[in-house]
Amino acid sequence: MDKETLLDAIEAKRTELLNIAFQTGLTSPLAIEYSQELDRLLNLYDELHIRSLKKAQVK
Numbered sequence: 486m487d488k489e490t491l492l493d494a495i496e497a498k499r500t501e502l503l504n505i506a507f508q509t510g511l512t513s514p515l516a517i518e519y520s521q522e523l524d525r526l527l528n529l530y531d532e533l534h535i536r537s538l539k540k541a542q543v544k
Contacts, residue, residue, distance in 0.1 A: 491530050498523045 486494075502519040509515055 495526045
């Protein structure tokens with residue numbers, strides 16, 4: 486997955502999370518599920534892009 490696609494997915498999931506949290510509350514099962522999905526996307530971004538940048542700087 487390229488960086489822009491991943492950033493778009495992160496922003497879309499963040500928007501979904503905010504919308505569902507306003508509708509059902511921050512501790513609703515659906516809000517927690519969306520939050521976990523957002524966490525997975527953010528971790529993937531960290532893994533794929535931030536760490537690769539750090540490795541490139543070390544070399």
